[in-house]
Amino acid sequence: MKKYVCIHGHFYQPPRENPWLDEVEVQDSAFPYHDWNERITAECYARNGAARILNHEKMIVDIVNNYSRISFNLGPTLLSWMQKKSPGVYQSILDADKASQKNFSGHGSAIAQVFNHLVMPLANSRDKRTQILWGIKDFEYRFKRKPEGMWLAETAVDTESLELMAEMGIKFTILAPRQAKRVRELKEGAAWHSVAEQKIDTRLPYMCRLPSGKSITLFFYDGPIAQGVAFEGLLTNGEFFADRFMKAFSDSPNRPQLAHIATDGETYGHHHKFGDMALAYCLNVIESRRLARVTIYGEYLEICPPAHEAEIFEKSSWSCIHGVERWRDHCGCSTGLNPGWNQLWRAPLRQALDWLRDELIYIYEHQMAVFTPQVWQARDGYIDVILDRRPEVVEKFLQQEIGRHLSDEEKIRVLKLLEMQYNALLMYTSCGWFFDDISGIETVQIMKYAGRAIQLAKEVCGADLEQAFVKFLENAPSNHP
Numbered sequence: 001m002k003k004y005v006c007i008h009g010h011f012y013q014p015p016r017e018n019p020w021l022d023e024v025e026v027q028d029s030a031f032p033y034h035d036w037n038e039r040i041t042a043e044c045y046a047r048n049g050a051a052r053i054l055n056h057e058k059m060i061v062d063i064v065n066n067y068s069r070i071s072f073n074l075g076p077t078l079l080s081w082m083q084k085k086s087p088g089v090y091q092s093i094l095d096a097d098k099a100s101q102k103n104f105s106g107h108g109s110a111i112a113q114v115f116n117h118l119v120m121p122l123a124n125s126r127d128k129r130t131q132i133l134w135g136i137k138d139f140e141y142r143f144k145r146k147p148e149g150m151w152l153a154e155t156a157v158d159t160e161s162l163e164l165m166a167e168m169g170i171k172f173t174i175l176a177p178r179q180a181k182r183v184r185e186l187k188e189g190a191a192w193h194s195v196a197e198q199k200i201d202t203r204l205p206y207m208c209r210l211p212s213g214k215s216i217t218l219f220f221y222d223g224p225i226a227q228g229v230a231f232e233g234l235l236t237n238g239e240f241f242a243d244r245f246m247k248a249f250s251d252s253p254n255r256p257q258l259a260h261i262a263t264d265g266e267t268y269g270h271h272h273k274f275g276d277m278a279l280a281y282c283l284n285v286i287e288s289r290r291l292a293r294v295t296i297y298g299e300y301l302e303i304c305p306p307a308h309e310a311e312i313f314e315k316s317s318w319s320c321i322h323g324v325e326r327w328r329d330h331c332g333c334s335t336g337l338n339p340g341w342n343q344l345w346r347a348p349l350r351q352a353l354d355w356l357r358d359e360l361i362y363i364y365e366h367q368m369a370v371f372t373p374q375v376w377q378a379r380d381g382y383i384d385v386i387l388d389r390r391p392e393v394v395e396k397f398l399q400q401e402i403g404r405h406l407s408d409e410e411k412i413r414v415l416k417l418l419e420m421q422y423n424a425l426l427m428y429t430s431c432g433w434f435f436d437d438i439s440g441i442e443t444v445q446i447m448k449y450a451g452r453a454i455q456l457a458k459e460v461c462g463a464d465l466e467q468a469f470v471k472f473l474e475n476a477p478s479n480h481p
Contacts, residue, residue: 009070043269043270050063050092051276066280111139118425122428130376208310238277246292345478372402398414417456454469
């Protein structure tokens with residue numbers, strides 16, 4: 001069969017834990033649920049683990065685990081919460097990845113994600129490396145295998161991020177069609193062709209050659225179908241959904257073709273009620289009627305290696321037509337729910353956090369150097385403690401990274417420095433800029449992480465960064481007087 005269909009779900013919630021308690025507090029806007037993680041788990045994540053397929057008489061004819069039949073990523077911070085608070089749903093996701101390996105020639109349906117959904121092109125090189133490494137380590141801890149692909153937050157991409165992903169063994173990532181700049185065939189003397197304005201043929205995989213000599217495969221999803229799923233009611237009928245994929249294929253029988261989309265996973269059940277059922281029905285129609293072969297990116301890459309290469313638009317993303325300005329400026333991109341509001345607060349918030357990050361770097365390097373010359377290697381290794389905070393794991397980490405006996409006071413000092421850096425990464429979670437006002441729960445959340453980092457800095461060396469940080473925030477106007 002030359003026709004293949006792949007549906008990718010980007011399942012993600014920002015970290016919501018109070019950084020002083022490591023627990024999610026009540027979020028009134030999620031009523032009647034305790035918080036948004038709990039609400040979306042009930043409306044989406046649980047439902048996709050047991051999606052019902054109905055016949056024309058509205059009788060249940062099957063219950064399927066959608067995660068085993070699609071490509072997906074789940075954010076590490078969401079999985080961490082789910083492991084503690086919704087273990088049944090968590091296990092259904094791990095089981096689905098194992099089952100998918102039987103369906104897709106040994107390739108698993110899960111792919112990794114940069115750790116806490118930080119917009120990579122706006123990060124410094126060191127933070128990019130840690131985000132990718134932590135994302136891989138989190139994936140291996142949960143899924144017990146190495147990831148083939150990795151999701152970039154907001155699909156925000158630059159060459160340096162691709163380089164680091166390729167260096168760490170990531171084979172592919174998924175981008176929006178407007179992120180492709182130009183393409184050409186992988187043969188001697190082939191000419192480049194501009195594909196700006198979403199003119200790229202999304203049915204093909206593309207090699208992206210990198211300055212180091214390495215390469216990574218890029219899949220550019222079908223924009224119109226993804227738009228139809230997210231905003232145009234395509235999930236009201238699973239059969240229409242399947243038919244829309246069939247219309248994406250050309251009549252050429254000579255080469256394999258991949259019709260594929262990427263959307264927020266929350267579309268299937270939270271944003272669109274019964275979207276999980278539409279997804280299950282769509283895949284059932286495609287498979288039972290043999291319209292195409294359902295696949296995932298890792299399997300398709302083995303079947304059909306790239307015959308073309310592509311170049312990207314640097315610092316581009318899927319949810320900001322201005323590149324990555326949505327996460328640092330008043331570019332005009334917003335939810336659209338509050339006409340007349342502005343996002344003039346975004347730039348001062350970014351400036352405040354960048355200033356704080358750099359101050360924390362100075363403190364961390366000088367204070368941590370007392371214990372180890374490999375201060376950033378220690379931060380990278382700290383993911384082991386983040387994933388498992390049992391005392392024996394902490395002791396093993398300290399022995400590996402410090403390599404000498406520490407007093408209890410010294411251990412506390414080392415761990416405070418590492419927690420300071422952990423919070424310094426969490427404070428860049430993309431959702432802090434995505435919505436319409438600085439007073440929103442997502443933006444308040446990242447400022448909590450900043451506050452925790454400021455407190456830890458003061459405890460380890462007496463530095464008082466709060467007044468200067470607040471001074472930056474005075475330039476960030478809210479839309480609520």
